[in-house]
Amino acid sequence: MAKRFYISPIAGDGSFENPYRPVLHDTMEQEDGGVWEIASDANGRPIIPYALCLVNAVNHGKFGGLANVDGLPEITLDSTLSVLTNPQRNVLLNFLSKRGIDTSGLNVNSTFREVIERVGKALNSNFNSLNFDVSA
Amino acid sequence: MSFVTDSFTDADNTLLSAHTGELGATWTKKWYSSFNAKIISNQLRSAYLNCTWYASGTPASAEYDVEAKYVSGLIGPNDFIGPAGRMSTTADTFYTAGAAYTGGYKLLKCVAESFTLLGSYGTSAGNTVVKLEIRDAAKKLYVDGVERVSSSDNAITAAGKAGFYNYDQYNSGLLIDNFSASDPSGGATYAPPPPRPALRFAHMMVR
Numbered sequence: 001m002a003k004r005f006y007i008s009p010i011a012g013d014g015s016f017e018n019p020y021r022p023v024l025h026d027t028m029e030q031e032d033g034g035v036w037e038i039a040s041d042a043n044g045r046p047i048i049p050y051a052l053c054l055v056n057a058v059n060h061g062k063f064g065g066l067a068n069v070d071g072l073p074e075i076t077l078d079s080t081l082s083v084l085t086n087p088q089r090n091v092l093l094n095f096l097s098k099r100g101i102d103t104s105g106l107n108v109n110s111t112f113r114e115v116i117e118r119v120g121k122a123l124n125s126n127f128n129s130l131n132f133d134v135s136a
Numbered sequence: 137m138s139f140v141t142d143s144f145t146d147a148d149n150t151l152l153s154a155h156t157g158e159l160g161a162t163w164t165k166k167w168y169s170s171f172n173a174k175i176i177s178n179q180l181r182s183a184y185l186n187c188t189w190y191a192s193g194t195p196a197s198a199e200y201d202v203e204a205k206y207v208s209g210l211i212g213p214n215d216f217i218g219p220a221g222r223m224s225t226t227a228d229t230f231y232t233a234g235a236a237y238t239g240g241y242k243l244l245k246c247v248a249e250s251f252t253l254l255g256s257y258g259t260s261a262g263n264t265v266v267k268l269e270i271r272d273a274a275k276k277l278y279v280d281g282v283e284r285v286s287s288s289d290n291a292i293t294a295a296g297k298a299g300f301y302n303y304d305q306y307n308s309g310l311l312i313d314n315f316s317a318s319d320p321s322g323g324a325t326y327a328p329p330p331p332r333p334a335l336r337f338a339h340m341m342v343r
Contacts, residue, residue, distance in 0.1 A: 012251075012252075012253075014249070014250035014251055014252075015251065016186060016214065016216070016246075016251050016303050017214050019244060019251035019252055019253045020250070020251065020252040020253065021252070021253040025253065025256075028239075028256075028258065029258070030239070030240065030258055030259075030260070031258045031259060032258045033240070033255070033256055033257045033258045033284070033285070034255060034256060035243075035254065035255035035285050035286065035287050036253075036254065036255065037287070037288060037289070038252055038254075040247065040250075040252060040291060042247070042248070043247065043248045043250060044229075044245070044246065044247030044248050044249070044250025044251070044252060044291075045250055046252075120288065124288055124289065124290070126272070126273070126288050126289075126290045127288045128273060128274070128288050131273050131274035131286050131287070131288045132286060132287065132288050133283075133285070133286045134255060134257065134284070134285050134286075135257055135282065135283065135284040135285070
C-alpha cells in the first residue's frame with residue numbers, strides 16, 4: 001500500500017446512495033482508503049468542480065486512465081520541488097493553474113507540502129495538511 | 137467528561153423513543169424514516185432506511201467525541217450505521233463516521249440533506265468500536281482506537297447534539313451497542329453500568 005495525492009473531478013448527486021465524492025473513489029478497491037477535500041456551499045453542494053485527494057492503495061495504476069484525474073508527484077511532503085525535473089515541475093504547476101489555483105511564489109525551493117496547502121486552501125480555508133490523512 | 141452513555145439495556149422491542157439510557161440518553165428521531173429503532177438483546181436495532189437520532193445530553197462545546205460499537209447487520213450495498221455529531225435539531229445536518237457494507241468505514245458530512253463522503257478506510261467492517269472525533273481543526277474516524285481518516289472539513293460548526301445515523305437498505309437490522317459521547321477534557325469513553333451487588337445469604341443456624 002502507498003499513498004499518493006490526486007486532483008479529481010467530483011461525482012454524485014448528494015443522496016446517501018450517491019454522495020458527492022471524487023470520481024476516482026469509484027475506481028478504488030475494497031482495501032483502498034482515502035480522504036478528500038471538497039468545497040461545498042451552505043446547502044452541501046460542491047462549488048468547486050475538483051477535489052484534492054489522498055489515496056492509499058495497492059495499485060495506483062488503475063487511476064491513470066481516468067479522465068481529468070491528475071496524479072501528483074510521488075514525493076514526500078517535505079521534499080522541495082527541486083527533486084523534480086523541469087518538465088515534471090511544469091506539469092505539476094499546470095495541474096494547479098488550469099484549475100485556477102494561484103501558483104505564484106511556488107518555485108524549486110518550495111516544498112511539496114506548500115503545493116498541497118495551496119490546493120487545499122483553495123478549497124477550504126481551514127485546510128491543514130497535518131490534519132489530512134488516511135491510515136496505511 | 138461523558139455527556140451521553142447508553143448501553144441500550146432494556147426489554148426487547150422497547151422503542152428507542154421510549155427508552156432511557158444511563159446518562160443524557162433520551163432519544164429523538166430527526167430524519168426521516170417513519171419507522172422506529174428499537175432495543176433487541178440490549179443492543180440498538182436500526183430503523184428501516186435513512187434515520188438520524190440524537191440524544192438529549194448537551195456537549196460543553198462544539199468539540200467532542202462520539203462512539204459506538206458496531207455489532208452486525210450490514211448486508212445491503214448502501215447499509216451504514218455510525219455515531220454522529222454536530223447534529224442540528226432543526227436541519228438535516230451532521231457529521232457521521234461508521235461501518236458500511238461497501239467500502240469499509242466511512243466519514244461523511246450531511247448538510248441540508250446533501251451527503252459528501254469525506255473519506256473512507258477500506259477494510260471489511262467487523263465487530264468494532266467506531267469513534268468520531270470532532271474538532272474544528274479536523275474530523276477523525278477511529279476504528280478500535282486507531283485513527284484511520286482525518287479530514288480538515290469544518291463546514292458544520294455549531295455544537296448540536298450527539299447521536300447516530302443509519303441507512304438500513306433492506307431492513308436487516310443494523311446493530312450497535314455501548315453508545316457514548318464525551319467532551320475531550322475528560323477523555324472518558326463508554327462506561328458500562330455498575331454491576332449488580334452480589335446476593336448475600338444470612339447464615340442459618342440449624343438446630
